[in-house]
Structure formats: C-alpha cells, structure tokens
Amino acid sequence: xxxxxxxxxxxxxxxxxxxxxxxxxxxxxxxxxxxxxxxxxxxxxxxxxxxxxxxxxxxxxxxxxxxxxxxxxxxxxxxxxxxxxxxxxxxxxxxxxxxxxxxxxxxxxxxxxxxxxxxxxxxxxxxxxxxxxxxxxxxxxxxxxxxxxxxxxxxxxxxxxxxxxxxxxxxxxxxxxxxxxxxxxxxxxxxxxxxxxxxxxxxxxxxxxxxxxxxxxxxxxxxxxxxxxxxxxxxxxxxxxxxxxxxxxxxxxxxxxxxxxxxxxxxxxxxxxxxxxxxxxxxxxxxxxxxxxxxxxxxxxxxxxxxxxxxxxxxxxxxxxxxxxxxxxxxxxxxxxxxxxxxxxxxxxxxxxxxxxxxxxxxxxxxxxxxxxxxxxxxxxxxxxxxxxxxxxxxxxxxxxxxxxxxxxxxxxxxxxxxxxxxxxxxxxxxxxxxxxxxxxxxxxxxxxxxxxxxxxxxxxxxxxxxxxxxxxxxxxxxxxxxxxxxxx
Numbered sequence: 001x002x003x004x005x006x007x008x009x010x011x012x013x014x015x016x017x018x019x020x021x022x023x024x025x026x027x028x029x030x031x032x033x034x035x036x037x038x039x040x041x042x043x044x045x046x047x048x049x050x051x052x053x054x055x056x057x058x059x060x061x062x063x064x065x066x067x068x069x070x071x072x073x074x075x076x077x078x079x080x081x082x083x084x085x086x087x088x089x090x091x092x093x094x095x096x097x098x099x100x101x102x103x104x105x106x107x108x109x110x111x112x113x114x115x116x117x118x119x120x121x122x123x124x125x126x127x128x129x130x131x132x133x134x135x136x137x138x139x140x141x142x143x144x145x146x147x148x149x150x151x152x153x154x155x156x157x158x159x160x161x162x163x164x165x166x167x168x169x170x171x172x173x174x175x176x177x178x179x180x181x182x183x184x185x186x187x188x189x190x191x192x193x194x195x196x197x198x199x200x201x202x203x204x205x206x207x208x209x210x211x212x213x214x215x216x217x218x219x220x221x222x223x224x225x226x227x228x229x230x231x232x233x234x235x236x237x238x239x240x241x242x243x244x245x246x247x248x249x250x251x252x253x254x255x256x257x258x259x260x261x262x263x264x265x266x267x268x269x270x271x272x273x274x275x276x277x278x279x280x281x282x283x284x285x286x287x288x289x290x291x292x293x294x295x296x297x298x299x300x301x302x303x304x305x306x307x308x309x310x311x312x313x314x315x316x317x318x319x320x321x322x323x324x325x326x327x328x329x330x331x332x333x334x335x336x337x338x339x340x341x342x343x344x345x346x347x348x349x350x351x352x353x354x355x356x357x358x359x360x361x362x363x364x365x366x367x368x369x370x371x372x373x374x375x376x377x378x379x380x381x382x383x384x385x386x387x388x389x390x391x392x393x394x395x396x397x398x399x400x401x402x403x404x405x406x407x408x409x410x411x412x413x414x415x416x417x418x419x420x421x422x423x424x425x426x427x428x429x430x431x432x433x434x435x436x437x438x439x440x441x442x443x444x445x446x447x448x449x450x451x452x453x454x455x456x457x458x459x460x461x462x463x464x465x466x467x468x469x470x471x472x473x474x475x476x477x478x479x480x481x482x483x484x485x486x487x488x489x
Contacts, residue, residue: 009208009215009246011239013174014166017181019191020133020199021062021158027132028056028099028156028286035153036197040138048156050094056285062158063106063130063289064299069160069190070107070128071300073181077291081106083130083283092135092150100161102280105129106289112164113308114180116173123177124165133157154198160190166205171235175228178202183307186374187332195226202231207252208242217242218254222266225259234259238266310335318348324355327363333374334358340380345388353387357400365404378407386413394424398470425471428480431464434472435480438463449485457481 026033029047046054067077084102110125135152162181168174182193182200193200203223209216222238225231238257245252257266305313307329314325314335329335341354358376365377378386386403389395395403395413399422407416417423425431438460439446448456457478464477 008210009217009243010211011169011235012166012207012209013168013170013235014205015164015168015174015177016203016205017162017164017178018133018201018203019160019162019182019185019193021065021130021160022189022191023059023062023065023158025059026156027059027062027130027158031156033157035136035151035157038153040149040151040153043153044155048094049152050096050155056099058286059158065158065190066106066128066130066160067291067296067299068188068303069162069185070110071296072184072188072190072303072306073107073110073112073125073128073162075107075110075125075128077107077296077299078104079292080104080288080290082288083286084280085283086131087279088277090134091148092137092152092155094135094152094155098131098134099283099286100131101129104288112177112180112184114176116170116176121173121176123167123173126163126165128160128162131159131161133159166207171232171239174204174235175232178228178231180307183330187307188303195228201226204231204235206235206238206242208239208246215246217246217252220252220254220266221256223256223258223269226261230259230261233264234266237264241266304332307332307335318342318351320352320355324352324359327359328355331374334363334376337376337380337383341383341387344381344384350387350391353391354383357383357387361401361404368405378404379410382407382410382413389413389417393473395422396424396465396470396473398465399424402470422469422471424473425468425476428476431468431472431476431480432484434464434467435460435477435484437467439481439484446485457485 020033021027023033025031026048029045031045031048032038032043035043047056070077081101081104083099085097086100086102087097089096105127107128108126110128111122112125113120113122115121133154133156135150135155138149138151140147140149164177168177182191185191185200186193191199195201202225203221204225205219205221207217207219220238220242222234225234242252253271255271256269258269259266311322311325311329314320314329315322318325320328328338338354338358341358342348342351345354362376362378362383366375369377371377376383386395386400390397390400395417399417400413403413403416403420403422406420407413442460442463445456445459449460460481461474461477464472464481465474468477
C-alpha cells in the first residue's frame with residue numbers, strides 16, 4: 001500500500017493506555033503482583049481466581065498512585081467516585097467480569113504537553129481510572145497438536161486506564177504522546193512503563209474526516225501494538241487504508257483491528273463493542289470513594305519535579321544546553337545522578353562538564369554493557385571525582401576516557417588511575433623526549449606548521465599524547481612542542 005496521505009481529509013487519533021500500577025500486592029487481594037517471576041498459577045487466591053463467595057478488599061496504595069498520576073496529568077480529582085462491574089466472558093477472566101470504573105472515574109479532564117519536531121503540542125486527557133488486569137493465555141504446542149493454557153498470576157494486578165481526548169492529528173504525535181506519558185509515569189513511580197513486559201499497553205482509535213466536516217468517518221480501534229514504533233506504523237497504515245477505502249467509494253465501519261507486525265498491516269478482528277455491551281453496574285462488594293481537598297493536596301505534595309519542569313530548570317537555572325538537558329531528564333534516575341554529582345562538586349560551573357561526561361561517555365559505556373536505560377555504570381560520587389580529577393589537571397581527558405571501561409565497581413577513580421598508571425605526568429623530561437621524537441618522526445607536519453599552517457601542531461600534539469599514553473597534559477605538550485619547534489630545547 002502506498003504511504004501517501006490524501007490531503008482532503010484530516011486524521012483524528014485518541015489513545016487508550018493501560019499501565020500496570022507499581023504495587024507489591026494485587027488490586028483486591030494480598031497476592032503478590034510480581035507475576036513475571038513466578039511459576040504459573042502460584043500467586044493466586046480465591047479472590048483473583050474468581051471463586052464464589054470471595055470478597056475483594058481495595059488496595060489503598062493503588063488508588064493513591066492513580067490519583068498521583070491524575071494530578072501529574074493536570075486532572076481534576078472529583079469528591080466522589082465509584083467502582084463498577086464490566087461484564088464480558090474471556091478465558092483469562094475467571095470471574096466473568098472486571099472490576100473497573102464507568103461513569104464516575106478517579107480522575108477527569110487533564111492535559112499533557114509534549115514536543116513534536118521541536119514544537120509544543122497539548123492533548124487532553126479524558127479520564128484516568130482504576131481497574132484490574134486479566135490473566136494471560138499461553139499458547140503451547142502439545143503432543144496432540146496445540147493447547148491454550150491460562151496463567152492467572154497476573155489476574156487482579158492493579159491497572160490504570162488513561163483515556164486521551166481525540167486531539168492527536170498524526171502518527172508522529174501519537175508516538176511522542178506515548179513517550180511523554182510513559183516518562184511521567186516512570187518519574188512519579190506509578191508504573192515501570194515496560195512495554196516488553198506488558199506493563200504499558202496502548203490501543204489506538206483513529207478516524208478520518210473532511211476538513212469542512214462534511215464527512216466524518218467511524219472510529220476504528222487498533223490493538224496488538226507492543227512498541228512505540230509499532231503504534232506509529234499501525235496508525236500510518238490505517239490512515240492511508242481509510243482514505244483509500246473512501247476514495248474507492250467503499251464504506252468504513254466501526255471495528256476493532258489488530259496490528260500484524262510481520263506483515264505491516266491492520267487486520268479486521270470484530271465489530272467494536274459499545275458501553276451497553278458490557279452491562280456496567282455499580283460494584284456491590286466495594287464502597288464508593290470520597291476525597292477532600294486535604295487528601296488531594298497531600299498526594300499533590302508527594303509528586304516529584306516532573307520531567308518538563310526539570311528540563312526547563314536544567315536549561316534556565318543550571319545553564320545546560322537544551323539537547324543535554326533533554327537526554328539527562330529523559331529518565332529520573334539519571335537526572336538524579338547528574339544533580340547528585342553536581343552537588344558533590346559544589347560549584348555550578350562544573351554542571352556542563354558533568355553533563356558532557358554523562359551524555360557523551362558514561363551513557364555510551366552503559367549501552368556497550370547492555371545496561372538498563374535507567375542505570376549508569378558509575379555512581380554520582382565516582383562521576384564527581386572523575387570530573388574533579390580532570391578539572392584539576394590530575395587526569396587528562398584522554399586518560400579519563402581510557403580509565404572509564406577499566407574502573408571497577410565502586411572503585412575510586414583516583415585509585416583506579418593510580419592502579420592503571422594513568423595520572424597526569426609531571427615529569428617534563430619525559431614530555432620533552434616525546435615532543436622531540438614526535439617532531440623527528442613527522443617532518444610533513446613540522447613543515448606545514450613552519451609554513452604557516454598553525455593547525456598542523458594538532459598532529460604533533462596527538463603523537464605526543466600517544467607516546468605518553470594520554471598522561472601528558474595537553475597544555476604542557478603544546479608549550480613543549482613550541483619550544484622544540486623554535487629550537488629552544
């Protein structure tokens with residue numbers, strides 16, 4: 001299918017995100033919420049197995065975490081909300097219904113601002129509500145063909161649904177919306193946001209309409225997208241498909257379609273359910289929830305500085321470049337490490353130097369070691385000491401780069417530099433000998449320099465640094481080379 005987007009129509013996208021709430025226990029029982037690291041059907045009890053007569057007990061931490069999420073997304077927390085039963089039959093839903101929220105959710109009317117191609121975009125948040133996750137179906141090969149097994153360890157894990165307004169106009173906007181949303185959830189500790197583990201899942205609703213609203217297409221829901229790239233690709237395919245159907249005189253229908261990653265297409269699955277299909281009614285086993293101003297302000301006070309505000313502070317107050325600030329604030333743990341290292345150094349003048357080392361070298365080392373994105377191989381104390389050694393001239397930048405991959409866990413950079421014989425050279429005789437050797441072995445560079453090409457000295461400096469194992473101070477090397485070139489020594 002061609003990827004040209006016909007301009008007679010505009011795209012309307014709204015996203016529904018399910019994020020697992022980061023708690024130790026499940027939503028309505030005391031079973032462990034750690035379903036990924038357990039044998040199937042071992043973190044279960046009568047409540048999450050849906051056995052007759054089992055009574056749910058609400059997880060207060062999960063409720064408060066969803067409220068924190070709502071406040072971080074600029075939502076209003078109503079004084080009153082309730083739980084509802086959402087009825088449907090599926091093999092991994094043992095009760096035959098899900099405890100969710102329908103008309104009176106925990107959080108309403110929020111907004112999130114993010115950037116697309118350097119420009120700010122604001123999209124509304126319709127609601128954030130609490131519900132419970134289902135179990136998992138495992139499709140296994142067996143001796144007589146194939147079988148589908150059910151693991152109910154995930155059944156009852158706290159889940160929040162974040163429903164966005166249909167304010168997004170392109171697949172690119174949808175992708176950046178999700179990136180910004182997951183960053184906020186991770187910053188406030190509400191969810192791991194790991195898409196590969198199913199902790200952050202997205203269903204996308206997309207339709208097209210004429211610019212003058214003379215044609216408004218039905219909403220199509222897309223499922224089975226497990227990465228930001230998949231969301232963008234699926235929406236791109238679907239907006240083109242819908243335009244081509246209309247251009248060919250066909251009729252669009254409201255339906256649910258699944259994304260096929262190998263084929264790069266969406267496939268029809270079923271007609272879209274309406275709210276009445278779920279036969280919602282108030283959950284009779286759980287009381288309604290009431291919230292007052294004091295409770296809301298207490299939860300608001302527990303929020304950390306959010307990523308957008310932190311990025312702006314790093315630029316406006318600390319003086320970092322926008323690109324470095326964006327990289328550092330992408331993950332809260334790395335931003336915390338950066339600030340702790342700056343604090344240990346005690347001077348704001350070192351902040352950009354700390355940022356340079358983290359962004360350009362330490363994060364690269366973490367990637368080479370396949371470390372998680374929120375982890376660095378050096379602590380804040382080690383980073384501060386490394387920067388101090390370079391600033392004070394006790395370690396050259398080149399020697400520091402050589403030291404990084406050889407630094408042992410929790411080892412002091414000063415001790416490592418001593419162990420590896422990387423501390424800066426104070427022996428001018430050794431530098432002089434290296435400078436003389438570099439001049440003797442690079443006649444072309446010498447001739448270029450003496451012929452007026454000042455930049456040629458860089459080749460000589462590089463040679464001296466190589467001969468001294470990167471331990472000679474660049475300023476000392478330049479000064480010594482100039483003396484040698486002037487035949488002063």
